[in-house]
Amino acid sequence: MPDDPSNPLIRARGLTKRFGEFTAVDSIDFDVAVGESFGFLGPNGAGKTSTMRMIGCTSPITGGTLEVMGMNPAVHGPQIRARLGVVPQQDTLDSELTVRENLAIYGRYFGLSRAEVGRRADELLEFAQLTERANDQVEPLSGGMKRRLTIARSLINEPTLLLLDEPTTGLDPQARHLLWDRLYRLKQRGVTLVLTTHYMDEAEQLCDRLVVMDKAKIVAEGSPRELIERYSTREVTELRFAPGIVETLDGRLDGIAQRVEHLPDRILLYADDGEAAAVAVNQRGLKPETVLVRRSSLEDVFLRLTGRSLIE
Amino acid sequence: MTALARPSSTVGRVFEHRWVQYRRTFRSTIFTSFLSPVLFLTAMGLGLGSYVSDSAIDSLGGVSYLVFLAPGLLAANAMQTASFEATYPIMGGLVWNKIFHAMYATPISPRDIALGNLAWIAARLTLISAVFTVVIVLFGAAESPLVVLAIPAAALTGMAFAAPIAAFSATQKTPNKFAAIFRFGITPLFLFSGTFFPLSSLPEVLHPLAWVTPLYHGAELTRGLSLGTIADDPLVAIVHVVVLLAFTVVGSLITIRTIERRLVRG
Numbered sequence: 001m002p003d004d005p006s007n008p009l010i011r012a013r014g015l016t017k018r019f020g021e022f023t024a025v026d027s028i029d030f031d032v033a034v035g036e037s038f039g040f041l042g043p044n045g046a047g048k049t050s051t052m053r054m055i056g057c058t059s060p061i062t063g064g065t066l067e068v069m070g071m072n073p074a075v076h077g078p079q080i081r082a083r084l085g086v087v088p089q090q091d092t093l094d095s096e097l098t099v100r101e102n103l104a105i106y107g108r109y110f111g112l113s114r115a116e117v118g119r120r121a122d123e124l125l126e127f128a129q130l131t132e133r134a135n136d137q138v139e140p141l142s143g144g145m146k147r148r149l150t151i152a153r154s155l156i157n158e159p160t161l162l163l164l165d166e167p168t169t170g171l172d173p174q175a176r177h178l179l180w181d182r183l184y185r186l187k188q189r190g191v192t193l194v195l196t197t198h199y200m201d202e203a204e205q206l207c208d209r210l211v212v213m214d215k216a217k218i219v220a221e222g223s224p225r226e227l228i229e230r231y232s233t234r235e236v237t238e239l240r241f242a243p244g245i246v247e248t249l250d251g252r253l254d255g256i257a258q259r260v261e262h263l264p265d266r267i268l269l270y271a272d273d274g275e276a277a278a279v280a281v282n283q284r285g286l287k288p289e290t291v292l293v294r295r296s297s298l299e300d301v302f303l304r305l306t307g308r309s310l311i312e
Numbered sequence: 313m314t315a316l317a318r319p320s321s322t323v324g325r326v327f328e329h330r331w332v333q334y335r336r337t338f339r340s341t342i343f344t345s346f347l348s349p350v351l352f353l354t355a356m357g358l359g360l361g362s363y364v365s366d367s368a369i370d371s372l373g374g375v376s377y378l379v380f381l382a383p384g385l386l387a388a389n390a391m392q393t394a395s396f397e398a399t400y401p402i403m404g405g406l407v408w409n410k411i412f413h414a415m416y417a418t419p420i421s422p423r424d425i426a427l428g429n430l431a432w433i434a435a436r437l438t439l440i441s442a443v444f445t446v447v448i449v450l451f452g453a454a455e456s457p458l459v460v461l462a463i464p465a466a467a468l469t470g471m472a473f474a475a476p477i478a479a480f481s482a483t484q485k486t487p488n489k490f491a492a493i494f495r496f497g498i499t500p501l502f503l504f505s506g507t508f509f510p511l512s513s514l515p516e517v518l519h520p521l522a523w524v525t526p527l528y529h530g531a532e533l534t535r536g537l538s539l540g541t542i543a544d545d546p547l548v549a550i551v552h553v554v555v556l557l558a559f560t561v562v563g564s565l566i567t568i569r570t571i572e573r574r575l576v577r578g
Binding site: 056058060077078079081082084086088090092093094095097101105106110111153157 | 336
């Protein structure tokens with residue numbers, strides 16, 4: 001049964017994680033297919049990391065069933081972990097070792113020979129663009145470099161499945177784009193990626209399919225495009241009014257858009273033709289300080305599903 | 313998978329990690345572990361020992377103070393190194409750089425992490441005890457060739473501390489309580505467990521207190537081997553070994569439990 005390509009790589013049914021009275025993951029169902037890039041999108045505390053740790057076989061499930069590569073984590077934890085690559089939310093590098101030593105010693109944990117580990121370490125240093133820093137200590141590296149080293153380390157065993165928990169949180173935009181590029185290459189090589197993120201742009205860039213999590217549950221599932229089509233309009237018109245004006249609008253925006261969302265700092269008009277909505281606002285004599293027409297994003301999907309923003 | 317050439321033991325891989333960390337400072341620590349007994353034996357054994365009157369020699373077992381002191385210091389030195397190795401590096405692996413979490417994401421189990429680290433501490437203790445014993449022999453402070461066996465005896469003494477302390481360290485989130493271990497545990501034991509003077513010099517009521525601490529048994533054992541008096545009372549020697557083994561084994565089992573609980577909780 002394991003490795004049959006028609007079987008999902010991960011299959012969860014009613015998957016639940018409780019810590020005492022607190023339910024971190026509340027009976028979720030999902031499948032991840034071989035070669036797929038699958039994402040868990042949701043705010044902090046939604047249960048993403050707990051789900052990842054159960055898949056990573058380092059946290060036992062409290063309810064439901066979970067199969068990873070056709071095996072049961074409770075029975076075959078070490079066998080499953082042998083074929084996983086794990087990028088944890090916080091870097092867990094050994095600051096006493098050099099960049100290259102970090103890779104090599106990690107390979108040894110998978111039972112690889114010293115010669116094999118050395119060969120792979122050099123390749124991965126190249127992949128992570130860290131060859132010049134190979135013999136440097138880890139500590140002075142930038143956040144982006146440490147993250148790339150952590151990803152390189154997770155690939156030392158040539159994993160079937162790569163788990164990335166918030167891979168780019170805390171990085172500057174340039175470092176994030178470099179990381180996305182590396183992850184995209186892995187995806188093209190056929191590595192199955194499972195990642196968590198609270199950045200909608202990251203989910204849109206990397207995920208073939210994703211689930212939106214909120215308060216320990218899955219609230220929607222689909223490709224980024226499908227989710228946007230299902231839960232939002234094609235375009236969004238964002239209006240910002242001068243302070244005090246919003247309270248006086250009193251229904252004057254009604255009928256312009258399919259849906260109107262009031263946020264603390266702006267008003268969102270959901271319409272398939274955002275430009276037309278902007279014109280209509282103008283025709284009604286309203287004078288917003290700024291008007292921005294943009295395409296709908298996963299942020300809008302999340303807002304629609306939960307009534308809250310992703311990043312609070 | 314061809315790359316999985318002869319799977320070495322999973323405990324061994326954790327041990328290897330500690331070795332890779334250590335080899336960077338290997339030379340300097342060897343020098344320190346040589347220098348420390350030289351200084352101690354010179355100051356305490358030769359210097360202070362010259363003031364120990366001949367009348368006191370009887371209660372030392374009829375040997376010079378240097379000969380009496382040296383094996384006690386050997387055991388105490390193992391205890392001190394063991395306590396350090398079982399506190400900061402264990403908590404650090406779980407809390408600071410979290411490398412134990414990184415290991416647990418691979419086929420390595422919490423048990424491997426616990427035993428690999430304890431095995432590493434045992435190796436370190438054997439090494440420093442061997443260096444210490446060489447110094448004892450160079451000072452002419454060993455009376456019997458059995459002093460060679462004082463090396464594993466001292467390492468075992470250290471492990472009787474390292475294992476229970478590691479079990480405790482794995483439950484800690486900060487190093488705040490470690491200072492208390494040293495101040496209220498290790499230092500008093502160092503002073504009052506038969507290292508510097510025989511237990512018989514202390515009030516009788518305190519003797520049972522010494523009997524339940526590993527250092528007393530360790531110091532007696534290393535001294536019996538260094539003086540060659542161990543065979544006089546083999547049953548007592550066996551009791552010493554059993555007590556030290558009991559601390560080591562029970563401590564190791566609890567360490568496996570506490571490290572596992574910590575890693576699974578995340």
